[in-house]
Amino acid sequence: xxxxxxxxxxxxxxxxxxxxxxxxxxxxxxxxxxxxxxxxxxxxxxxxxxxxxxxxxxxxxxxxxxxxxxxxxxxxxxxxxxxxxxxxxxxxxxxxxxxxxxxxxxxxxxxxxxxxxxxxxxxxxxxxxxxxxxxxxxxxxxxxxxxxxxxxxxxxxxxxxxxxxxxxxxxxxxxxxxxxxxxxxxxxxxxxxxxxxxxxxxxxxxxxxxxxxxxxxxxxxxxxxxxxxxxxxxxxxxxxxxxxxxxxxxxxxxxxxxxxxxxxxxxxxxxxxxxxxxxxxxxxxxxxxxxxxxxxxxxxxxxxxxxxxxxxxxxxxxxxxxxxxxxxxxxxxxxxxxxxxxxxxxxxxxxxxxxxxxxxxxxxxxxxxxxxxxxxxxxxxxxxxxxxxxxxxxxxxxxxxxxxxxxxxxxxxxxxxxxxxxxxxxxxxxxxxxxxxxxxxxxxxxxxxxxxxxxxxxxxxxxxxxxxxxxx
Numbered sequence: 001x002x003x004x005x006x007x008x009x010x011x012x013x014x015x016x017x018x019x020x021x022x023x024x025x026x027x028x029x030x031x032x033x034x035x036x037x038x039x040x041x042x043x044x045x046x047x048x049x050x051x052x053x054x055x056x057x058x059x060x061x062x063x064x065x066x067x068x069x070x071x072x073x074x075x076x077x078x079x080x081x082x083x084x085x086x087x088x089x090x091x092x093x094x095x096x097x098x099x100x101x102x103x104x105x106x107x108x109x110x111x112x113x114x115x116x117x118x119x120x121x122x123x124x125x126x127x128x129x130x131x132x133x134x135x136x137x138x139x140x141x142x143x144x145x146x147x148x149x150x151x152x153x154x155x156x157x158x159x160x161x162x163x164x165x166x167x168x169x170x171x172x173x174x175x176x177x178x179x180x181x182x183x184x185x186x187x188x189x190x191x192x193x194x195x196x197x198x199x200x201x202x203x204x205x206x207x208x209x210x211x212x213x214x215x216x217x218x219x220x221x222x223x224x225x226x227x228x229x230x231x232x233x234x235x236x237x238x239x240x241x242x243x244x245x246x247x248x249x250x251x252x253x254x255x256x257x258x259x260x261x262x263x264x265x266x267x268x269x270x271x272x273x274x275x276x277x278x279x280x281x282x283x284x285x286x287x288x289x290x291x292x293x294x295x296x297x298x299x300x301x302x303x304x305x306x307x308x309x310x311x312x313x314x315x316x317x318x319x320x321x322x323x324x325x326x327x328x329x330x331x332x333x334x335x336x337x338x339x340x341x342x343x344x345x346x347x348x349x350x351x352x353x354x355x356x357x358x359x360x361x362x363x364x365x366x367x368x369x370x371x372x373x374x375x376x377x378x379x380x381x382x383x384x385x386x387x388x389x390x391x392x393x394x395x396x397x398x399x400x401x402x403x404x405x406x407x408x409x410x411x412x413x414x415x416x417x418x419x420x421x422x423x424x425x426x427x428x429x430x431x432x433x434x435x436x437x438x439x440x441x442x443x444x445x446x447x448x449x450x451x452x453x454x455x456x457x458x459x460x461x462x463x464x465x466x467x468x469x470x471x472x
Contacts, residue, residue, distance in 0.1 A: 016433025093119025
């Protein structure tokens with residue numbers, strides 16, 4: 001029987017152990033998509049206690065606690081920070097098979113030096129240990145980032161954002177981790193949302209372009225794209241709710257846009273046409289700038305109406321959407337490709353059933369000179385698990401070029417979630433090692449697999465995104 005989460009955790013063969021310890025373990029971390037706050041990095045926030053680090057805004061943990069029937073006060077309510085932590089610990093001790101069990105213990109070991117087990121019996125002790133560690137000046141946000149061996153972070157930013165905090169970070173010579181903005185224009189895309197018209201007014205003010213048509217909206221967005229580029233941005237992120245490809249004439253889109261600005265409701269069909277036109281525009285602008293376009297889809301958000309009205313979005317009430325017509329996504333990619341305007345693109349679906357479809361679709365558009373120009377992103381959100389990662393890796397390997405994969409990202413709001421990269425690297429090396437162990441890849445070429453493990457861990461992302469970093 002293996003020891004609980006020892007140095008060879010998840011590494012089930014000698015080749016896997018060698019690949020991890022000799023090639024992947026000590027590679028830096030490049031976090032090209034996350035939701036952490038640039039303001040907290042700029043201000044180098046210190047946390048008062050472990051609850052603030054772990055439970056504040058972490059809907060993964062809230063979902064788990066709700067599954068144990070806890071009162072909402074222990075997640076988002078007025079219970080004390082200590083009460084919230086103790087309740088989480090009680091749930092975690094019984095969360096057998098849940099990736100949170102692994103993530104939590106990796107974080108306790110990495111950042112707090114705690115090698116034990118967190119459960120109801122140890123909760124008080126762990127709470128005190130962690131809080132004592134947090135009092136150290138070495139446990140500020142920046143120190144956590146440096147401790148994690150992070151070289152670059154891309155935050156998630158709206159076109160109207162000032163990016164002032166990115167400026168402050170860049171101008172501070174005492175912090176050498178690059179923190180760059182990423183373009184997230186969903187509020188300009190989601191034309192049926194109640195706040196759309198007021199958002200357009202704000203975008204007009206920020207861009208200096210009077211937006212009274214779809215043409216002027218595009219002009220305003222170009223202004224802001226150029227502004228983001230001046231701050232080092234070279235990656236975008238788009239959340240797609242449903243079918244994307246429904247082409248329409250320019251005149252139709254202008255009519256739809258004018259109708260919405262007049263405060264009128266749009267039909268589902270009109271919404272599809274607008275979002276298609278919007279994303280085609282975005283794709284072309286991204287290609288012109290040689291940026292990377294990330295597309296996230298397959299999520300049905302905010303399903304619990306009473307809780308959404310009480311807490312807002314991103315609070316743990318989203319689900320996998322089983323319906324996403326990949327044929328129309330292929331048409332969307334083809335429309336850009338036919339104009340020689342298909343940028344480097346990463347596709348993420350929340351539905352693991354889409355793995356094979358994604359990989360066959362993207363390989364229809366992979367052409368030189370970029371290695372793996374169109375790729376499937378790392379196992380996302382509900383798939384950010386041992387099984388989810390294994391399935392994603394196997395799907396990419398079976399259908400295309402796993403050695404060109406850009407690897408893991410945190411997609412997190414937590415500064416201690418970088419241990420997920422370690423989790424991923426162990427799973428990656430175990431997968432590659434199993435091919436050797438099973439006679440599916442020659443043991444004599446283990447050095448090649450080692451290079452692949454190192455590239456997926458870090459180097460591929462440096463090359464693919466063209467970040468101002470050196471490969472290792």
